Amino acid sequence: MIRDWVELNMTPGIGPRAAAKLLERFGSVEAVYSATRAELEQLRLIPEAIDTIIARDLQATAEAEIRAVRKLGGDILLLDDGVYPSHLREIYDPPIVLYVKGAWSECLDRPCIAVVGSRRCSTYGQNSALMLARDLAQRGVTVVSGFARGIDAAAHRGALEAGGRTVAVLGTGIDEYYPRDHKKLAEEILGSGGAMVTQFPLGTPPVSENFPYRNRIISGLSLGIVVVEAAENSGSLITARLAIEQNREVFAVPGNITSRNSFGTNYLIKGAGAKLVQQWQDIATELPPQVAAKLLPPPFGEKKNEKSLADRLAFVPEGLNGNETSVFKLLTADDPAHIDSLIDKSKLPISDLTAALLALEMRELVRALPGKCFVRKL
């Protein structure tokens, strides 16, 4: 029953972990409310939580909450609903209740990528967030972010610029807009087929201890997370780590080593396995193949599949110089060629050969394999 879920979620001291413990122990939310004080005490909840559950202090509050959410045009998703976002359900301790507003279902049906970063950011960071969000949204990706100032706002705005969808995950109640001057941004997000999402009851103010929970929802909803700028002790670094623990792809935009706003993102690339992003394609190629295939154009244009195999093998792309053409012709898509054999066959000095291979690689025509071998990309 929805009321019991909302009531449990509103209970002081009951976060996602305590709720998960209760559900595991008693099997259902209804059973939690039938439990005895002694049974609840075994789970080492805080006394206030036990008192509130036993006394059912929040039953009427929860009923009023549900009415208020509906009046706002919102909805409440429960962890055991079929419509609860499936990616979010997979994480370590998903919120048991999710307040949503706007076209959440259409947003979450598409591949979701989080674009996040520092509130205090540089113009470079803002522009990069805007560009990446716009390029992703243009291709049907839903851009998820945290509705904060700085990088988050730029990410939402980039998606809006492209006429795309964007989801704002809040650290407050769904009736609060924080920061206040983002009210117009919220209206634009909702007006463009976007959505607002939070785990926090109505009226929850912006308190800092809630933001890590918001961050877990941001990455939980997404296939991957792009950190655009983050200083040394930035919350975005923690978000990135949580995303790694959630088995999400983590991407970071590099920046000058002299910029404190890029210290964290450079660190993520250097020390935490984040993938470096120069452009939206760098994100798309790392997504699951069926998603990537939808986003990325086929390498040789749309007619590729109509060509016969012989045509394709005889194909030499335009705009190659002499060395590049001869090296390209020496390569096949099937048998990796070792660099030594290419030196012999091409009769090129190793530096010219390497230059040609690198040029072909950067044009995505050739792929380098381990052991100094090279093949054509088909």
Place this chain on the structure above:
Amino acid sequence: MIRDWVELNMTPGIGPRAAAKLLERFGSVEAVYSATRAELEQLRLIPEAIDTIIARDLQATAEAEIRAVRKLGGDILLLDDGVYPSHLREIYDPPIVLYVKGAWSECLDRPCIAVVGSRRCSTYGQNSALMLARDLAQRGVTVVSGFARGIDAAAHRGALEAGGRTVAVLGTGIDEYYPRDHKKLAEEILGSGGAMVTQFPLGTPPVSENFPYRNRIISGLSLGIVVVEAAENSGSLITARLAIEQNREVFAVPGNITSRNSFGTNYLIKGAGAKLVQQWQDIATELPPQVAAKLLPPPFGEKKNEKSLADRLAFVPEGLNGNETSVFKLLTADDPAHIDSLIDKSKLPISDLTAALLALEMRELVRALPGKCFVRKL
């Protein structure tokens, strides 16, 4: 005999590869000069080279060359000399003759790191090159670079600022300074215990086809190469690729994705396995352990080894906050702790736990292992 090596090296059409072929076929330089025209023709050399070898056209020129080099205070190293730089000898086709000037032996006895990049570079690039070269040279690393304008010059200057040693590898003869206005730089390099190195005979002008050969010597002499700035089609990218083929460590300094000078370095990190560099330690940690140990300070100061094991295990570093201290105490250096067990034992919400682990990691106190496990660093 040194004259024969110099003569062969001066022969038109005989680069390192053709020389290697000749040495392989005939066993020694002397034997090359005893070969018949028919024998030489089997190796498919250019006719001019064969004529020159048979006629010994350059015998007197080579003798004059040796005298001239000695008069300049330089020396000539031969591929089969014991003093020929051992790292350079390992590469695919090392130069058979190396012209040197200055304290080349003292320079090459130390660990060598190449710091290179574009001639046309930004102030950011110049500053980064200067800083990294200075920090490395301060710790006894010899900074190798290509004596060009831009990043190369900044790298040499950084080493000089630290009072360290630096090696300039030239694409010209050792008697030419290119660019001309680098004459003072050359004097400073030689005056500070540095050296100049080239494979090209005296009087060789700066022609662009010689620069790739210079680049191969730069990386060939070095344990690793740091690319500081490189545009999309920059020669530095090719140098980096050649360095990978020489099994050298390749490092790159990231930069803003909006800067064309950083396009190449970001690409190297993203697509070619170059390691991201924020500071000199990022280079040092990737060098062979015996080299790294000399450069890097021990983690807990010099007294570490005097401490008993019990002391070391009871040690809690200063400046940790409450969560960081409790998480640090839960970790050992021997048994990796899984994140789930840390959640249980610390009673911290996963976001706080992750924040604490990340802080410990960034302070180099804790290491993340694959599979979400963590251990103390000793």
